[in-house]
Amino acid sequence: MYGKGLRQLSIATVVALAASLSLVFFYAPLDADQGFIQKIFYIHVPLAIVALVGFVVGAVFAIAHLRSSDRRWDAYSYVSIHMSVIFGVAVLITGAIWAKASWGHWWVWDEPTLVSFLIVFLMYATYYPFRYAIEDPERQARYASVFAIVAGAFVPLNFMAVRLAQSLVHPRVFATTNGGLPGSMMLTFLVSLVAVGLLWLTLVKLELTAKSASGQLKRLRRALDAPVPGARSRIAPEVS
Amino acid sequence: MTPSSTAFKAIVAKDLRAELRSLQSLPAMALFAVTTFVIFRFGLDRTSLSGSLASGVLWATLLFAALLGVNRLFVAEREEGGFDAIRLAPIDRSALFAAKATALLVYLLALELVVVPVFAIFFLDSAAALGPLVAVLVLADLGLAATGTLISSMAVHSRARDLLGPLVLLPLVVPLMIAATGASEPLLAAGGPGYHRFGTWLGVLCLYDLVFLLVGYAVFDFLLED
Numbered sequence: 058m059y060g061k062g063l064r065q066l067s068i069a070t071v072v073a074l075a076a077s078l079s080l081v082f083f084y085a086p087l088d089a090d091q092g093f094i095q096k097i098f099y100i101h102v103p104l105a106i107v108a109l110v111g112f113v114v115g116a117v118f119a120i121a122h123l124r125s126s127d128r129r130w131d132a133y134s135y136v137s138i139h140m141s142v143i144f145g146v147a148v149l150i151t152g153a154i155w156a157k158a159s160w161g162h163w164w165v166w167d168e169p170t171l172v173s174f175l176i177v178f179l180m181y182a183t184y185y186p187f188r189y190a191i192e193d194p195e196r197q198a199r200y201a202s203v204f205a206i207v208a209g210a211f212v213p214l215n216f217m218a219v220r221l222a223q224s225l226v227h228p229r230v231f232a233t234t235n236g237g238l239p240g241s242m243m244l245t246f247l248v249s250l251v252a253v254g255l256l257w258l259t260l261v262k263l264e265l266t267a268k269s270a271s272g273q274l275k276r277l278r279r280a281l282d283a284p285v286p287g288a289r290s291r292i293a294p295e296v297s
Numbered sequence: 298m299t300p301s302s303t304a305f306k307a308i309v310a311k312d313l314r315a316e317l318r319s320l321q322s323l324p325a326m327a328l329f330a331v332t333t334f335v336i337f338r339f340g341l342d343r344t345s346l347s348g349s350l351a352s353g354v355l356w357a358t359l360l361f362a363a364l365l366g367v368n369r370l371f372v373a374e375r376e377e378g379g380f381d382a383i384r385l386a387p388i389d390r391s392a393l394f395a396a397k398a399t400a401l402l403v404y405l406l407a408l409e410l411v412v413v414p415v416f417a418i419f420f421l422d423s424a425a426a427l428g429p430l431v432a433v434l435v436l437a438d439l440g441l442a443a444t445g446t447l448i449s450s451m452a453v454h455s456r457a458r459d460l461l462g463p464l465v466l467l468p469l470v471v472p473l474m475i476a477a478t479g480a481s482e483p484l485l486a487a488g489g490p491g492y493h494r495f496g497t498w499l500g501v502l503c504l505y506d507l508v509f510l511l512v513g514y515a516v517f518d519f520l521l522e523d
Contacts, residue, residue: 176468180471187451187452187455187465190457196454199519200520207444207509207512214472214501214508218501218505219472221494221497221498221501
């Protein structure tokens with residue numbers, strides 16, 4: 058049932074990604090300061106935004122889970138956070154590449170947004186060991202939801218504290234005095250943001266579909282008294 | 298239903314009495330902190346500290362010593378069946394959160410009462426910074442007590458509780474440590490205490506405390522179900 062619409066969504070994602078990449082390489086003008094390397098901005102920033110929104114979405118699903126005790130919400134929350142953590146790895150890698158190209162170092166500590174993102178990433182990276190150290194599945198789901206809510210509250214506080222800790226400059230692309238991005242760059246950026254958002258959505262849907270399929274398969278096997286391979290059920294929430 | 302304040306007082310009194318009689322956490326925390334100062338003395342090869350170095354050493358040590366206390370916080374509840382008793386008792390579950398956070402706050406304050414003067418004797422040229430430092434210590438302890446109680450109550454139910462508490466708590470308290478070190482750094486500066494952005498950092502500490510006390514209060518009911 059989770060597979061419904063997956064094909065259409067995938068096609069839309071591929072089209073959006075293709076459009077965004079064409080715009081990035083053939084339409085958006087070269088940046089006057091940074092030249093070609095600035096184009097990584099069109100993938101780095103959307104990835105970061107989508108990952109952060111994904112964490113928030115995970116927290117919202119977690120609230121829904123605690124309010125309704127419907128285990129489906131927990132699976133949604135888990136998959137949202139899981140996908141955002143993966144996107145987070147990509148954010149840190151593209152951020153490091155950008156830092157190397159424009160400042161000459163792989164890691165720059167006086168870049169508050171990137172440092173905040175690293176801390177948020179480290180926080181959410183503990184979601185997995187935390188979750189899987191709790192054996193009882195019902196309790197695991199509940200505690201994981203509490204974690205998602207606590208971490209969701211932590212994200213804005215962390216961004217604020219890191220920003221206050223250093224008053225140095227970042228290429229603040231949106232908030233320059235002369236009106237921010239030129240129109241063509243803004244358009245490219247927005248298309249990229251939509252494309253990356255769709256990619257996140259597709260991957261979340263895909264993982265939910267896969268989990269639901271393997272859950273069904275396991276139930277069928279159990280019904281047929283066939284051996285259930287592996288101990289995978291502990292590794293991720295089951296989807297009915 | 299027993300009023301929350303009665304339950305709160307009873308649990309805090311029970312915790313503090315148990316700690317006073319068994320002395321399981323506090324001496325270990327203090328000993329750990331003092332030994333860490335000695336290690337820093339050789340690790341940094343400094344006999345006196347000031348400014349960012351002083352505030353870094355102080356807060357790193359206090360944080361890791363606090364983690365010892367956080368790890369032990371719910372062990373008795375878990376092993377002696379205290380959780381079941383609380384569940385059976387006709388009290389508001391949030392009282393347990395408030396009581397445990399208060400107990401942890403008292404432990405941390407007691408720890409600092411011993412350890413911060415030792416730090417001053419070991420490394421500081423003058424004790425002038427200790428007065429205003431109290432405000433930073435109290436606010437940071439409040440945040441640590443809120444997050445520590447919340448994480449500890451979950452970690453204690455896991456397979457790897459000694460590992461998991463610190464693992465989850467450390468990234469969670471990064472903003473708290475940023476604010477605490479930011480406020481302490483000018484206070485501990487070489488030429489006498491300064492107050493550069495002191496108010497801003499105290500504001501951040503207050504906000505952090507408020508957010509996590511509220512979150513803890515809101516979600517704690519769910520941690521005691523079943």
